[in-house]
Amino acid sequence: MRITTKINLLTTAWIVGLLVVINIIVFFLFMETMIHMEQNNIFDKADQITKEIEKDQISNDLDKILNNSLVEDSFIRIILPGNRVMTEVTNDKILSQKIKAKYVNTKNIKTRVIAGQKGEVQVLVANVPIRLGNQGVICLQISERLLGLELRREILRVILISSTIFAAVLSLIGGRWLSNLIMKPVFNMISTMDRIEKSGSMVKIDMQKDTKDELYTMVMTFNKMIDRLQGNMEKQKQFVSDASHEFKTPLTVIKSYANLLQRQGFQDEIMARDAVQTIHLETTRIQKMTEAFLDLANLDNSIVLNETDLVALCQSTADQLQSVYKREINLSFSYSPLIVSVDELRIKQVIVILLDNALKYSADKIDCFIEKNDENIIIGIKDYGIGIPQEELGNIFERFYRVDKARNRETGGSGLGLHIAESIVKLHNGKIEITSNEGSGTLARIILPI
Numbered sequence: 177m178r179i180t181t182k183i184n185l186l187t188t189a190w191i192v193g194l195l196v197v198i199n200i201i202v203f204f205l206f207m208e209t210m211i212h213m214e215q216n217n218i219f220d221k222a223d224q225i226t227k228e229i230e231k232d233q234i235s236n237d238l239d240k241i242l243n244n245s246l247v248e249d250s251f252i253r254i255i256l257p258g259n260r261v262m263t264e265v266t267n268d269k270i271l272s273q274k275i276k277a278k279y280v281n282t283k284n285i286k287t288r289v290i291a292g293q294k295g296e297v298q299v300l301v302a303n304v305p306i307r308l309g310n311q312g313v314i315c316l317q318i319s320e321r322l323l324g325l326e327l328r329r330e331i332l333r334v335i336l337i338s339s340t341i342f343a344a345v346l347s348l349i350g351g352r353w354l355s356n357l358i359m360k361p362v363f364n365m366i367s368t369m370d371r372i373e374k375s376g377s378m379v380k381i382d383m384q385k386d387t388k389d390e391l392y393t394m395v396m397t398f399n400k401m402i403d404r405l406q407g408n409m410e411k412q413k414q415f416v417s418d419a420s421h422e423f424k425t426p427l428t429v430i431k432s433y434a435n436l437l438q439r440q441g442f443q444d445e446i447m448a449r450d451a452v453q454t455i456h457l458e459t460t461r462i463q464k465m466t467e468a469f470l471d472l473a474n475l476d477n478s479i480v481l482n483e484t485d486l487v488a489l490c491q492s493t494a495d496q497l498q499s500v501y502k503r504e505i506n507l508s509f510s511y512s513p514l515i516v517s518v519d520e521l522r523i524k525q526v527i528v529i530l531l532d533n534a535l536k537y538s539a540d541k542i543d544c545f546i547e548k549n550d551e552n553i554i555i556g557i558k559d560y561g562i563g564i565p566q567e568e569l570g571n572i573f574e575r576f577y578r579v580d581k582a583r584n585r586e587t588g589g590s591g592l593g594l595h596i597a598e599s600i601v602k603l604h605n606g607k608i609e610i611t612s613n614e615g616s617g618t619l620a621r622i623i624l625p626i
């Protein structure tokens with residue numbers, strides 16, 4: 177079932193239910209009030225007759241007094257003890273037959289239902305005792321059919337039922353219009369999604385007015401998501417094209433040297449050794465690049481935090497690189513151990529990337545330090561090498577970006593190191609800051625919030 181139909185039916189059912197309850201309450205209150213008014217009327221009439229009888233005592237004019245108060249479809253009787261009817265005036269023989277004379281000496285009024293020609297009718301029966309000095313107590317009985325009331329009840333019933341039906345129809349029509357209006361952005365979204373699914377191209381939902389409601393927020397969120405997907409798709413395309421481009425150069429070099437070897441064989445030993453060396457170098461480059469790609473692909477995975485001593489981690493990493501590259505790496509720190517919750521392997525990878533840069537782009541010693549303040553832990557790596565020009569500092573975190581391609585060809589970089597390092601540190605809510613002076617060295621700082 178469509179959601180609009182569901183909303184429509186539910187609201188209509190709710191409105192009808194509410195109206196039915198309200199109408200029932202109105203109906204019964206109305207009937208109660210009407211009967212109460214009729215009862216008061218009869219008692220007023222009884223009081224009037226009582227006064228006249230008390231004035232005259234029982235005289236010959238009794239029937240006249242009673243007849244004066246007789247209304248349509250009613251009777252008035254005087255009853256003596258022993259249920260004896262002293263006198264009765266009536267214009268409704270059937271009513272007077274159905275309601276038996278009964279002597280009571282307390283004032284009361286009752287509603288009764290009697291069978292009439294056209295079904296059942298409500299009647300009122302009032303008994304009022306009258307004290308007549310030495311003649312004792314007589315009972316005045318008045319009974320009336322509530323015909324006017326029956327009619328009013330029927331009219332009220334018709335009005336209430338028809339107004340409920342009218343409200344239900346209005347609610348159905350209005351509800352349909354309203355739910356269509358409210359659901360319009362949702363329908364838009366469905367058709368846009370459908371278009372995206374069929375054509376495979378990213379389309380945003382057109383929302384002219386800022387309605388400041390949840391649907392507007394939903395559409396805006398959807399559009400933001402599309403923007404993001406579009407951005408990601410473009411980044412992916414760019415990555416594939418950049419990556420293929422990066423592979424192309426070493427592959428071309430390898431192929432041309434392989435061709436050379438194929439053509440000339442190993443007669444020229446120096447040339448052959450040179451070719452094999454270059455092929456080996458370029459293959460290593462491709463291998464490193466592939467590893468970097470794998471790292472990049474894994475960056476989206478969430479990090480696994482564990483308690484790590486950063487001082488020990490920096491020390492062991494520096495020691496490893498020192499023994500491999502035979503270069504001086506000094507580490508200084510003022511706190512030890514320095515236990516923090518980080519992804520140990522990934523932070524080690526960041527330190528390796530920064531140390532690798534320092535090693536590649538300098539020839540002197542390298543100074544590392546670990547500092548701590550109220551908010552952050554800072555791992556610094558300082559080299560005294562070629563440095564980075566000021567205007568390039570903003571670009572070095574971009575994928576495949578290398579300051580000097582020719583220079584980097586010798587050092588064998590792919591331009592992915594800093595991008596990977598920055599992404600890892602961002603996953604830890606931290607950042608990497610690099611300051612540099614061309615010709616005198618570079619300082620890279622990993623800043624991790626505590």
Ligand SMILES: Nc1ncnc2c1ncn2[C@@H]1O[C@H](COP(=O)(O)OP(=O)(O)OP(=O)(O)O)[C@@H](O)[C@H]1O
Binds near residue numbers: 561564577580
């Ligand atoms: N310590 C440094 N001294 C001088 N230049 C640097 C230093 N660190 C980075 N750079 C410059 O920034 C560029 C980007 O560095 P990045 O680490 O991302 O790539 P890479 O070192 O070229 O290759 P990869 O690290 O992927 O092997 C480098 O190519 C280099 O030009």
Ligand SMILES: [Mg+2]
Binds near residue numbers: 532
């Ligand atoms: Mg690097």
